[in-house]
Amino acid sequence: MTNCPNCLNQFSGNYCNNCGQKKIVGRLTTKIVFTDFVEAVFLFDFKLFKTILDLIVKPAKLVKSYLNGKHKSYFPPFKLFLFSLTAYLIIFHFFGDDMLKYRSDLFDDGNEAFDEELQLTALMKKNLNIYFFLLIPILSFFISKFYRNLNYNYAEILIFTLYIIGISLLLSSLFITLGQITPIFFIIQTVIQLCYLVYAISRFTNSKSLLSIIKTLIVIILSYSTLAIIIATSVVTYFVYLIDS
Template identity: 30%
Template sequence: MNTEKSKSTLVVVDYCRNCSKNLNPNAAFCDQCGGKIIKNRITTKNLLEDFNDRFLSIDGAFPKTFIALYRNPEDVIGGYINGVRKKYMSAFGYFALSLSIAGIYVFILREYFMDSIFENISSETIQNQDKAQLDFVKQLTTGINEYQALLSILSIPILAFISRIVFWNYKQFNYLEHVVIYLYAFSHINLTVYILAILTIWSPSIYIFFSFVGTIGYVIYLCYVLKRLYGLNFKKLILKTSLFALIGSLFFFIISIIVGIIMFKMGMFDELIENIKTANQAKT
């Protein structure tokens, strides 16, 4: 019969709690399902170790992945597509980590710095109509930040679809493999931008500068990744980037119209419209 004894912090385990297979006395992992055998009772240390193993991989995989995605993105992304699973963090693990850092950033921005940043943008000479528009931008920014995780999740399949269209004459990667490309690339630039944002958010002027640079960084890094993965020369890179921008702009225009209609139906423009009317009446 399987038994389990507790002795201080040590738990005697003679079968796998994941698949119920009998274990060798000194087994560290189950040879049936590969699950790690937990022999210590729960402590702060092993909770942090479990969090690290599942999400951060600070023991080597995360820093190795982060650096390699700048130096040799084709090694990380192409390796994962070709079956490499242990050398670097997985695509979904890296994406989950980027969402976690984004959540921390959004919390810090919303709770401590949102007002000061918009106060820095505004001035005493701002007109009422401009003030109404600025308030609307603030509300829109807050809304985007609130749904940042959802927007990121939705962006990946859209970017992958556009990329598959742009590279229709290349058979190297299918649609799902393009999803993997953008899970890594989108997550990587997000991690970089959000870490820089958290470090500079104390200064509105520096924060705004890095936000602007970050927007350009998205485009440059995606071009860099695609160039390395497909081995594009400069002429082909410009052609594919221009086509991507054209198709992406069309998608953005259509999505913006749909979102705008939804926002209008929800009454999100009512306050802005009323403030503009009030400002125009005051002028006359």
């Protein structure tokens, strides 16, 4: 038996059964510090890399095994979402304007942009992270309502949504960066994202027929429309408040 120096619990084996701290033998050595460092860096990277790859190739399988209790092998859902969101915001900070400009040029009506339009874009860019946070519960809500015979509760669907929105943000970051080579990637980005979401949700909900794929598309469109309505309402409220004060 060993006394855990962290929580004072008595345990046998290599890890404390109460707090999980690793058993410490003797004093710290350079070798232990170095091994810890290598493990922390590479185990983290390997887990993250494997989770991302599995989520792209077989999203439903990974999430189902995670929901069945296999946690240690995968990078946790909320952390993956935060990691992806951070990556996306950094990429967007550098290349987002190029994409927005390319898109607005595509639908250009020949008129100069209004001052309000520029203000609006700036405001929306500032709140980009909030929008992605909102998308998680909204998309989960529509999945839970549209697939009533799904064996997962709302909390479990949230885990799935965190994972797939995380991946869709990473795919998006990749293609926005590729857009620096040729702007066609800005368009491909949207298509890839949509295809991935349809693929992941169809797999997760065991939908195989064409009709159920259309249903998946409706779920995605409804989620994004709801988000758009929330954004529009908050922006209008903001501007009304701004004019009033």
